[in-house]
Amino acid sequence: METLVLIVHVLLAAGIIALVLLQQGKGAEAGASFGAGASQTVFGSSGSTSFLARITGLLATGLFVTSFMLAMVAKDKANAVSDAGIPAAELIESSAAEAQEPELPALEAEKAPAPESDIPTAD
Template sequence: METVILIVHVLLAAAIIALVLLQQGKGAEAGASFGGGASQTVFGSRGSGNFLGRVTAVLAAVLFATSFGLAYFAKERASSISDAGIPAATLIESAAERVQELPVLEVQRSGDSDIPTGQ
């Protein structure tokens, strides 16, 4: 199910990018008012701006919903992993036992050292 939502999410993102690139800017409407032949277009004299804007808004809403779906699946996966893992208290106790098993290194201090001793 998560894979299907992810595929739909990616396709919606690509569709939104394509629709935004297809839409005309605000300055393009000024040229159409001087006889740009808008009455012979597929979308009528109002142009495709209204239609493409609504389709973009619908696709954005569906993209928003798929984002919530993917977030839900990510949350479920994260909670199932943390429940199946090793509890943090066990890790801390294990580390404390290991520290006590480590050998203690003896440091030899000689008077010929370059480090000042403060005496």
């Protein structure tokens, strides 16, 4: 379920990016006075502005809903970890500790005499 929501979320984000790039800026209507009439547009005499704006709004709403759903899934996963009795901070520390090499056992000190040194001493 989470994977499906994530895929839809990414597709909605890509759709919003594409629609925003397709929309014309505010100064684009100035060309209509030079013979580019609105009667030749695909979306009718009002142009594509209202159509693309509506679709962008719908995709933005969908993106908001999927973001909310993904946040709820993340919260449920965090609660599942804490319900197991493992705080999230300890879980991270324990996984980092497992990745490190284990400590070597300490050698027992032998009762051997200290080796003689080559450094002369002042007597």
